[in-house]
Amino acid sequence: MQLYATELMGAEAYDAQGNFVGRVREFFIEPAEQPNRISHFLLSRGKFQPLMARHDQVASLAPGTMRLSVGERALALYEPNESLLAVQKDLLDQQIIDISGRKVVRVNDVDLMEQRNNGNVELRLTQVDVGLPGAVRRLLQGVISPGVIRKLQSRLPQRVIRWEFVNLIEPDPLRRVKLRITHEKLEDLHPADLAEIMEHLSAAERQGIIASLDEETAAAVLAELDARLTTQIVEKLDPGKAADILEEMAPDAAADVLGGLSKETSDELLEEMPGQEADEVRGLLTFDPATAGGMMNPEFVFVGEGSTRDEVLQWMRGQELNFDQLDTIVLLDSAAQFSGTVPVARLLLAVPEQQMGELKTEPLLSVPADADETEAFELFDKYNLRMLTVVDQDNRPIGTITVDDVVSRLVKK
């Protein structure tokens, strides 16, 4: 039978002899044992110390009453236990992350399913209620009879989340371990959705989530977050972890994050990062953020203009390339100066022996590193670019700006 947590809160508990023991004030789940079984019931007895009934001591459950299969003496005294998840205290009225709906919601009630197990009755937590029916139950419980409430709420639109898709938010790392809360499921979400979720949480909760994600996901989420939040989070992270995350980020995104930090913190994190990545980011930090140099990514694919299409493909297969950068290839002439770009789409259609120089896009466009960002925006707009090469004073390519950099900057304006 379907039961609701609200209907059982305050239920009268009787022992095997039919004597009144106390009232149910809380139930617990022991995540280390089973993730969805109600393992303990707290029975309060007024001025006496409360008792704990274990799941295998319960004979039957109905709204308002609970019968035990043992005598009162078999019950243990209640002692606070951090590794038990308290339904009332930790779940009801709290915010959770709905993995399937990709958002933060507040729990109104908890749905339970009765299950018979060698003469005992076990309760399984099946889903959490975040809609109107739960709200109505919470409001009217104890005011009118449970039967009427059930009739009333059955007409309302349901909004429930299956327990598997519920991710609890616990800022305390020790408690997180005890309650077996992992954020593995969050890592399956798109970083942009996860960033959106983080915006709705408090600072401590955000910190807790970032600290427990793997570096790659954390880096992707930080790159999507509002710059102020990113700074706040990185400042508070352990420097080693922060450096690991920054290393996973694209150098331009890492430079944006470091640019928002104080000089000391930024230097400290750069020290922790491996030499080559740190040097790239240091180089980017010397540019004013509002210039082409300040928005470029120094990692890009470049080849000599004299090489053939097949040579280039062969070479690229052997490299570990990031797909984000593999939209357009930059060409160099014999003096290592910028000589044009070739979109990868053109490579697809070209014949094997064709020279790269013959495939380049006209007109030849590039922008100096110290040019104002608006100059870059205008070029993107005028020529419908997807990528633009940034060059130094000797016309050597030093980085590229992609259309996503432009879009995110324009949206922020």
Add this chain to the structure above:
Amino acid sequence: MNWGIITSSVEGLRTRGDDLQKRIRSLRRRLTLLLAVVGPGIITSNVDNDAGGISVYTQAGAQYGYALLWSLIPMTIALYVTEEMCARMGVITGKGLSDLIREEFGFRSTFFVMVIGFFVDLANVVAEFAGVAAAMQIFHVSKYIAVPVAAIIVWVLVLRGTYRQVEVIFLFACVLYLSYLFSAILAKPDWFEAAKHTAIPNLRFESGYLVMLTGLIGTTIAPWQFFYLQAGFVEKKVNPRQYPQARADVLVGSVSCMVIVFFIIVCTAATLYTSGHRDITDAAQAAQALIPLAGKGAGILFAFGLLNASLFAASILPLSTAHVICEGLGFEAGIDHKFSEAPIFYWLYTILIGVGAAIVLLPHAPLWKILIFSQVGNGIWLPVVVIFILLLVNRRDLMGDYVNTTTFNIIAWVTAVAMIVLTLVLTYTALFQTAPPAG
């Protein structure tokens, strides 16, 4: 020639230049840091000077001259103490007041707080639109034009703007309160007398005087403002490290709010009280009466101040209420969401403005009764909210080391009890006296 000396002095010049540059940069950095935090405190305190508030201050000045000015100092303290607790909670927990009430006191308490809040705030919104109507009458604009236009402006302003744009407009509205400063100067008051009455308390045990004093305090601290203030800091994502700036924001807000009240009382005391126009019942009448006494400029500035205050409060109150209710009951909220993402939020907001404006437009609207209802409502709601705040701010599991210190707790509880007693007295007099005691 000793080149070494020259290069070292050039070196010195350069480092000095660098130093200066560094200092300018750090100043600029500090300024941006401050601007990232400032807003909620200043806005909230200034909205306290809404249509109802200005009516009461006007009456206080007209009936008792400078005699009530001393109460502004304890009021500043009370305002600061209560608002600071909310600011601190917002910054430390990163959660709104209704969120915290929901998480710590359960669904049912929250639901009742929200339902009462909705009706009390609706009555307050009506009072604001009545203020718009009264102010525009001085400019000879019919309320049937002024109120719908105001309602549409307010509605569009918030729905079409992002939080930051709206905040800038609100901060600008705070500056417009300075119109009271100018109308006070135009009224040529006796500044020495005013200063003396501000510094030296002058408690008279006459019932009229006490009722006015209660009214003054009761209208200044409204319960909804705590929700708005805390939500403001949460929405700005102010973090604990920026807490000193947040506190400065609240302090500046409380003081500036009281400075404006000071000028309103001084202005009416210097003119209406001195010339015997002591039976003024609202701010619009006062503005009208000011014209022959202190010149057209003073009267118009006074009316303009009332218009600004009413419009300002009319845009913030519905916004804050919709926010609070949605937060507490678990619906999406916030003007950074689109209509389709947070429908209940936007509907509540629209209903508050629409119904609030419509009531003012009813031909025989009992506006006076609604004003009293809004005051009584505030009076009943305030103790509940303040007690919730005090209970929450002392929870170590929420606030960590930022719980109230003992001294602060004593000040806060004394303030709370005094405020509660005063508002209950105000509620009582509003309910059981035949004449409007205070606006």
